[in-house]
Amino acid sequence: MSMGDQLPAIIVLAPMFGAILVGLLGNRDHRICFPIVITSLLVSLCATIAAAQEVFTTGAIDYFVGGWEEPIGIGIHLRIDSLNALILVLISVVVVLVSFFSIRRAGDQHSEKTPQFYILYLLLCVGLLGISITGDAFNLFVLVEVSSLTSYGLVAMGSSKRGTHAALNYLLMGTVGASFYLLGVGYLYLTTGTLNMQDIHTILQTNETIRDSNAVIIAFLFILVGIWIKMAFFPLHGWLPNAYSYCPSTSACILAPLMTKVSVYVMIRVMIGVFGVEWVFVHFGWSHLVVWMAVIAILAGSMLALAQREIKKMLCYLIVAEVGYMVGGAWLSDPNHWGLTGALYHILADAMMTLCLFLAAGVFAKRLGAVEIKDLEGLFKKMPLTSVAFVIAALSMIGVPPTAGFFSKFYLIRGGIEGGHWEYVAALLISSLVNAVLFFRIFEIAFFGSKPAEGHGDHHEDVETPSPETPSPEIVPQEAPWSALFPLLASAAIIILLGLFSGPIAELIRESLETLPSIVVPQAD
Amino acid sequence: MAEFFQTTIHDYFNYWVYVILMMIGLWAVIAKNNLIKKLIGLSIFQTAIILFYVSIGVKDGASIPILHHHDPAAHAVSHEESHHKEGHKGDDSAAHKEPGDDKGDNAEAHAVNPDLIANPLPHVLMLTAIVVGVATLGVALALSQRIFKEFGTLEESELLEQLKGGNVDG
Numbered sequence A: 001m002s003m004g005d006q007l008p009a010i011i012v013l014a015p016m017f018g019a020i021l022v023g024l025l026g027n028r029d030h031r032i033c034f035p036i037v038i039t040s041l042l043v044s045l046c047a048t049i050a051a052a053q054e055v056f057t058t059g060a061i062d063y064f065v066g067g068w069e070e071p072i073g074i075g076i077h078l079r080i081d082s083l084n085a086l087i088l089v090l091i092s093v094v095v096v097l098v099s100f101f102s103i104r105r106a107g108d109q110h111s112e113k114t115p116q117f118y119i120l121y122l123l124l125c126v127g128l129l130g131i132s133i134t135g136d137a138f139n140l141f142v143l144v145e146v147s148s149l150t151s152y153g154l155v156a157m158g159s160s161k162r163g164t165h166a167a168l169n170y171l172l173m174g175t176v177g178a179s180f181y182l183l184g185v186g187y188l189y190l191t192t193g194t195l196n197m198q199d200i201h202t203i204l205q206t207n208e209t210i211r212d213s214n215a216v217i218i219a220f221l222f223i224l225v226g227i228w229i230k231m232a233f234f235p236l237h238g239w240l241p242n243a244y245s246y247c248p249s250t251s252a253c254i255l256a257p258l259m260t261k262v263s264v265y266v267m268i269r270v271m272i273g274v275f276g277v278e279w280v281f282v283h284f285g286w287s288h289l290v291v292w293m294a295v296i297a298i299l300a301g302s303m304l305a306l307a308q309r310e311i312k313k314m315l316c317y318l319i320v321a322e323v324g325y326m327v328g329g330a331w332l333s334d335p336n337h338w339g340l341t342g343a344l345y346h347i348l349a350d351a352m353m354t355l356c357l358f359l360a361a362g363v364f365a366k367r368l369g370a371v372e373i374k375d376l377e378g379l380f381k382k383m384p385l386t387s388v389a390f391v392i393a394a395l396s397m398i399g400v401p402p403t404a405g406f407f408s409k410f411y412l413i414r415g416g417i418e419g420g421h422w423e424y425v426a427a428l429l430i431s432s433l434v435n436a437v438l439f440f441r442i443f444e445i446a447f448f449g450s451k452p453a454e455g456h457g458d459h460h461e462d463v464e465t466p467s468p469e470t471p472s473p474e475i476v477p478q479e480a481p482w483s484a485l486f487p488l489l490a491s492a493a494i495i496i497l498l499g500l501f502s503g504p505i506a507e508l509i510r511e512s513l514e515t516l517p518s519i520v521v522p523q524a525d
Numbered sequence B: 001m002a003e004f005f006q007t008t009i010h011d012y013f014n015y016w017v018y019v020i021l022m023m024i025g026l027w028a029v030i031a032k033n034n035l036i037k038k039l040i041g042l043s044i045f046q047t048a049i050i051l052f053y054v055s056i057g058v059k060d061g062a063s064i065p066i067l068h069h070h071d072p073a074a075h076a077v078s079h080e081e082s083h084h085k086e087g088h089k090g091d092d093s094a095a096h097k098e099p100g101d102d103k104g105d106n107a108e109a110h111a112v113n114p115d116l117i118a119n120p121l122p123h124v125l126m127l128t129a130i131v132v133g134v135a136t137l138g139v140a141l142a143l144s145q146r147i148f149k150e151f152g153t154l155e156e157s158e159l160l161e162q163l164k165g166g167n168v169d170g
Helices: A003-025 A030-058 A085-109 A111-133 A137-156 A161-192 A197-206 A214-231 A240-245 A249-275 A277-284 A287-306 A311-330 A338-368 A384-398 A404-418 A422-448 A455-464 A482-500 A502-513 B002-010 B013-031 B035-057 B079-092 B120-151 B156-164
Strands: A061-065 A076-080
Touching: A003 A030, A003 A061, A003 A076, A003 A085, A003 A111, A030 A061, A030 A076, A030 A085, A030 A111, A076 A111, A076 A197, A085 A111, A085 A249, A085 A338, A085 A482, A085 A502, A111 A137, A111 A249, A137 A161, A137 A249, A137 B120, A161 A197, A161 A214, A161 A240, A161 B013, A161 B035, A161 B120, A161 B156, A197 A249, A197 A277, A214 A249, A214 A277, A214 A311, A240 A249, A240 A311, A249 A277, A249 A311, A249 A338, A287 A311, A287 A422, A311 A338, A311 A404, A311 A422, A338 A384, A338 A404, A338 A482, A338 A502, A384 A404, A384 A422, A384 A482, A404 A422, A404 A482, A404 A502, A482 A502, B002 B013, B013 B035, B035 B120, B035 B156, B120 B156
Parallel strands: none
Antiparallel strands: A061 A076
């Protein structure tokens, strides 16, 4: 056994041992926490990159913890294939970047709780990486709960009273979601007698009586609703905006890009890897309904974002809209799977965009005390570098080439057209338009001030009631510290790189979809 | 009527109970005003799922999943090996011999009739689920304690009123 064979275990175990070490040593000296955190996350990152390289050159890696290979139930199966290799790399990159952001934050907000914060942080990484790597339906539940429990803690860690309430709400909804998932897995186990995703897939494809049974449909519905709650799909999104906008910035930066995106990956994995596209689109066949739900989610998310005055709240509703993009894309059922390609590519792109935007929002809140959009006056002069990163992420959100957001929308729209879902295409375009309005409004305020081009009357009023914190004539640049700038600029660079290399990345994604049968779903009308 | 009772209620009694408990729990989570009552509902909800899983593993007339070795001396030599086989391939064993039959070679003597042994897997899974449930409840109670310290109430309606009042964090 060489180290190379153990890659899947290292990916998950490195942050876990890191968490244990932080717990053991961190309380004596808080300065030791960060080196442990970054080391364990970098080990994990290297392992994911090495594993991804192996997957794309030689094929999927199957790993059985402890060598229990029999599919009878107790074996813990880790699997890295072309579907999740990129997701794993994404998660490790994001957690490494956010850990840099946490250096200063952890000092401020949880000064006496630094070790506790890092323990939760690392365990969250274990949960997220584990969710993506596992090949077993029940382990997935356990890891979803590991990541959820830690995120409840992370949300509640701030000093905000609203944060505590939001965390409890999140817990109630999240637990109900996870329980639904568990129930669905129970029905699957009842009908197929196994918990291994690949075995379930094989049984559903070969055994027709099981495939056609109602219990499998019920299982799928329970699992789907459970995952939808976890990913904040529109009617079930109630927990997200409060939880992510009233929690500490660092927690928001780690949770917002990853939790929903990983849940979307879980949905796609369940659709492709457990039930199979043929079963989902032909036997279950709710493609049209779900795409319509996604359309409503996109429109509702965009409209609610438009109605917000707080920056973070606005970003939260944008996440709700983006989740709609991905769910819709995954359910387009177009014959060439461009929708699925777009959804998977958008997981990468959206995670980086959300990361960049939330990091920027965290910096604004900290440096400028800016909570509402109107507080961003004069931003471009005060922090030019932060603004550059923010603008790149915003342009990507709108979908301006050559950013990643443009290409994901391109693939999704191509899928929508080939699958004949024009309502989805329209929703995407409207949502892009709304994003443009939202972000250009911010650019305007940040560049020109909050009351642009409204004549002299307004100007006069301004003089009468001068706002206390805007010494507008001589604005001192107050750029963010390097610990915040580095992740910001890195994520902005990755957004552009993802866009420039969208061709090869889409090729890699399509490799995992190659084996899927081409399904032509009859039109509803 | 009696037949209906037999086939739909009596045979699936566990499952009816699980559905009813689950609905009670979900109703409490959604409709109750007091946070602690919500958490009690959440616990009932989770317990209902545990009952469901435990019901999956039950078989009529089956025994606990512990394998007996009737004659330790005779089998001592290859004890390790046969134990290994049974432990992991329980359901696969081709020979369905009664557990009491210890003639013949080792593998046959230890072959297990799966109908006589309850399925341990769902029960083991539920050990994990119970742990998860306890952890969730612990976090939830800690959060409600903090909410009570900060807001001075555990009633959802009063909380929302305070939150609507704005400037809670000030």
